[in-house]
Amino acid sequence: MPPQRAGIQSVEVGFGLLQVLAASAGPLMLRDLAAAAGMSAAKAHRYLVSFQRLELVTQDSGTTRYDLGPAALKLGLASLSRLDSVKLARQRLGPLMEQIGQTLALAVWGNQGPTIVHWEESPQAITVNLRLGDVMPLLSSATGLCFSAFMAPRNKAHNAPQNRLALLLKDELARMQKLARKDVPRSMAEVNTLLDEVRQRGLARVVDTLLPGVAGFCAPVFDADGHLALGIVALGSLATFDPDWDGPVARPLVQAARQLSSDLGFDAG
Structure with missing residues (x-):
């Protein structure tokens, strides 16, 4: 087995939310997104706030659903x-x-x-x-x-x-x-x-x-x-x-x- 290198666990955990959005057939509600990623809604929300600032994720103001953002497209x-x-x-x-x-x-x-x-x-x-x-x-x-x-x-x-x-x-x-x-x-x-x-x-x-x-x-x-x-x-x-x-x-x-x-x-x- 190759040696395990040190990383940033929070990045790896947060990436799970992006993976769920990428595999989804469309935008997701917070509760569904969090459940699919195996984390609480509160924890998922904190990650999503940061992802929105980076434009990796967007949130529809009308439906409040989350989807991949323009930075993810790039x-x-x-x-x-x-x-x-x-x-x-x-x-x-x-x-x-x-x-x-x-x-x-x-x-x-x-x-x-x-x-x-x-x-x-x-x-x-x-x-x-x-x-x-x-x-x-x-x-x-x-x-x-x-x-x-x-x-x-x-x-x-x-x-x-x-x-x-x-x-x-x-x-x-x-x-x-x-x-x-x-x-x-x-x-x-x-x-x-x-x-x-x-x-x-x-x-x-x-x-x-x-x-x-x-x-x-x-x-x-x-x-x-x-x-x-x-x-x-x-x-x-x-x-x-x-x-x-x-x-x-x-x-x-x-x-x-x-x-x-x-x-x-x-x-x-």
């Missing part, structure tokens, strides 16, 4: 950007962008859904209000459709990310139904039909859905265990972006994603 994004899959993908975006002439991005699964962790803008790109750390909608973006389709394959055992995905899909579908949007699925049956098409094509696409006059593709990249590691996103104005499934944007994007998956040890069989 730490998570920094860690995700250092993953081997993201590093390898970033190295390949430059040549791919030169080939297809469109803005490219990388997205990974975060606590709130598919999250943009890298962005390379083409010189001919339109201006879009997207930033690093933005969480993409599941039903109206190519990124969201890609993660929805490939994170929850049929006939697979559910795990925490898939359970979280199911909850987010349900919530977003309810919001779209209230808005009476006709450009996105309006029932879970329509969602499943659309996700089946994404799986069959190996690529997700939106046209005029996320932003007017804008089209986008997202191609999945898998790791050696067959898990979705990230999505490679191409985005552009319909004035210059060819949205054809077999066009000059889609083909190189799919090829790049398949090659990266292979290099990460994925065997497509």
Whole structure:
């Protein structure tokens, strides 16, 4: 056994609260958060006060529920950007962008859904209000459709990310139904039909859905265990972006994603 080094026990105890929030499907009341972390509400509250000052945790003034804060997001994004899959993908975006002439991005699964962790803008790109750390909608973006389709394959055992995905899909579908949007699925049956098409094509696409006059593709990249590691996103104005499934944007994007998956040890069989 390696020798035990001295540490700060209170830091280790407090981190348990952050772990509970990270694993939770949503914000938590103090009593539930404390119970899940195995401590009293009074003790948990003292830690949470400090975490709020550091912006690791936020508290909703209306519901009084706690959730992870912006500092936790920054730490998570920094860690995700250092993953081997993201590093390898970033190295390949430059040549791919030169080939297809469109803005490219990388997205990974975060606590709130598919999250943009890298962005390379083409010189001919339109201006879009997207930033690093933005969480993409599941039903109206190519990124969201890609993660929805490939994170929850049929006939697979559910795990925490898939359970979280199911909850987010349900919530977003309810919001779209209230808005009476006709450009996105309006029932879970329509969602499943659309996700089946994404799986069959190996690529997700939106046209005029996320932003007017804008089209986008997202191609999945898998790791050696067959898990979705990230999505490679191409985005552009319909004035210059060819949205054809077999066009000059889609083909190189799919090829790049398949090659990266292979290099990460994925065997497509």
